[in-house]
Amino acid sequence: MRHVLAILKAPVGAAGSLQRKLTVNILAALLLTILMSVTVLIFEFFEHLEENQEEALYGEAKEILVQIxxxxxxxxxxxxxxxxxxxxxxxxxxxxxxxxxxxxxxxxxxxxxxxxxxxxxxxxxxxxxxxxxxxxxxxxxxxxxxxxxxxxxxxxxTDRPVLDTMWHEVQEQTQWILLGSLIVFAAAVGAVRLSLSSLDKVRREALEIGPDAPDGRLSADDLPAELVPLAQAVNTAFARLQQGYKAQRAFAANVAHEVRTPLAVLHSSVDTIHDAALRESLKPDVTRLEAIFEQLVDLARADALMPEAFSKVELCKLARQVSGARAMAALKAGKMLAVTGADTATVAGHEGLLAIALDNLVRNALAHAPAGSEVEIDVRDNPPVLRVQDRGPGVAAEDRDAIFEPFHRGRRPSGDGSGIGLAIVRAVAAAHGADVQVEDRPGGGSVFSIAFR
Missing domain, CATH: 3.30.450 (Beta-Lactamase)
Known part of the structure; x- marks a missing residue:
């Protein structure tokens, strides 16, 4: 039934589309034309009938007069x-x-x-x-x-036979009017679809423009003259966005280069402080500053990631690497870390950034999971999905979008996190065309997923 409805809707376009508006306006104009044509037809019929009747009455009177x-x-x-x-x-x-x-x-x-x-x-x-x-x-x-x-x-x-004759004539003529209107309507709809086909081409071109193809532009060759200025304005906007994108990538690279050296110097300077109490009190702050800086760099790298840097990534292998790196910290906290699921799931992506994103999810889960519980990295295939499951307090429904915003630490912040980790996860997922979701885990806890398309 839906297939039939889709076929019926195809000639007039989707609801709210320019094609449907034009088609409806053409149909309304044709209906008005048909109504006016029938009205004129009836008017002309009576007018000619009256003229013919007058001539007939004159002929009858003349015939009687000459016979007197x-x-x-x-x-x-x-x-x-x-x-x-x-x-x-x-x-x-x-x-x-x-x-x-x-x-x-x-x-x-x-x-x-x-x-x-x-x-x-x-x-x-x-x-x-x-x-x-x-x-x-x-x-x-x-x-x-x-x-x-x-x-x-x-x-x-008032003459019934005359009215019957008139109605027969109107019906006969109306059939031809309707047939002609149907042909005109079909031709008009075809012309509208043909004229708007260039817009569909432009739509496809616009969909192809993105971080992986920032040089793409809209072609105005086949567009109606009225829409050429719009396409040119959009191309100008794309050019400005491309310049800003390049500036962002250059800024991230410059920041990474310029800030790392002063941070290393600061770290070394703290180690040379003779006052042990002061030295030990400053070390956590410097370490936290270095962590925040590295996360900001990761976030900028994720936002500027290009598909040219992608390669084949085995998700199960990636999950085991992240798990191995976090296993000692989990054991010290009295928690367990496991990897389950498919062994053959692969995606095209940036292995380093995917590892950072998965590590942020695991670190976040370990921070909120109670002692004695297990954090599970579940790898799935068809389609590929990375799932991190914990038995923590969960995430309130109203916070599930906000927690992915930079520097948002939720209603129950835990540890010394900066609030950037989940923002990095979302940016890395977006760069890979994936979706990030969070949902309740049956039995308590949360499930964070990176679902690849």
Whole structure:
């Protein structure tokens, strides 16, 4: 069912898209055009019908007038005939004699006589006839005497056969209008999709621009002229971002070079202090300063990481290396550290930075895990995932995004951490196209995951 809906939605585009807006506007314009066409068609039908009826009434009156014979009874007509007495026929006739009164026929009202009396010989004119009928009168001389003939018929709008004929004509013409509109609509939708296809190309180009391809730009060759300035402005913004990105990488490299030497000198200077109490009190501060600096350098390296530096990384081997490096510290704290899961999981990445990210997760788990508990590095495959599980107090749901911000230490800070470790984890994961997640562990504790795509 979803597949069918997707096929039906394809011609009009997704909700909120420019393609759908244009298609809806075209459809609305076509519907308005169809409505106006049908309205004009009905109007023209009645207008031509009235013109034709007027000509027909004139012809009927003229035919009766030329057949008048004053020497014959009823002027040569049967006064009781349907066309003179009844109202059911298509036409009804009344003949007015020289005195101005009806001689044959039943429409002998003062209002009619007054109108007919004003007519000149040979002049045909429309006469106002009651009872939703329409009349045309024509006067002429028959044997030197004035005779006038009034021919009347029901108005087209009240004549059922006429209305049926009109409705049939409208239906027939409307079918062609709808067919033409459908063809126009299909052509318009096709033109819209063809015109917007260049935007899809630009979208794909924009998706390819990133840290691994900072030199990419949007092509404006096939874009509509109205969108070329927008593409140029976006390219200018990309160029500025690229310059800032390069400046950031250069800054990180310069800081690493310029600060390491003074820190080493500071460390050596502290070791030469003769006052043992002062020397021992300063050493932790210097060590902490060195750790914070190294973490900031790691964070900058992760943000500036390029895929060109990637190679094949075996996650299980990486997990064992990190576990081995942290095993002694875990044992001293009365905690256990284990590596479980798949032995063959591999990813393309930077082994050094991935090791730093995993080490930060392990160090964080050991810092919060209670004594006697086990911290587990679980390696998974298809897709590759690194999971670090502990039995600590867990992370509140409202803090699970904030803990990955630089210098955020959570509601229950533990140890002498700087609050940069998890920010490094997120930056390294982002550089590898991976997602970092934290969730509750069944039975208590937390599970931090780096899920590769």
């Amino acid at each position: 014979d004053p020497d014959l009874p009823g002027l040569g007509f049967d006064p009781q005939a349907l066309r003179f007495r009844g109202v059911e026929g298509a036409y009804r006739y009344t003949i007015f004699g020289p005195a101005g009164h009806a001689v044959v026929g039943g429409e002998d009202m003062a209002t009619l006589r007054a109108q007919i009396a004003q007519l000149a010989l040979g002049q045909a004119a429309e006469i106002a006839v009651p009872n939703a009928r329409r009349g045309v009168a024509l006067c002429g001389l028959i044997k030197a005497e004035r005779y006038c003939v009034l021919a009347s018929a029901y108005l087209p709008s």
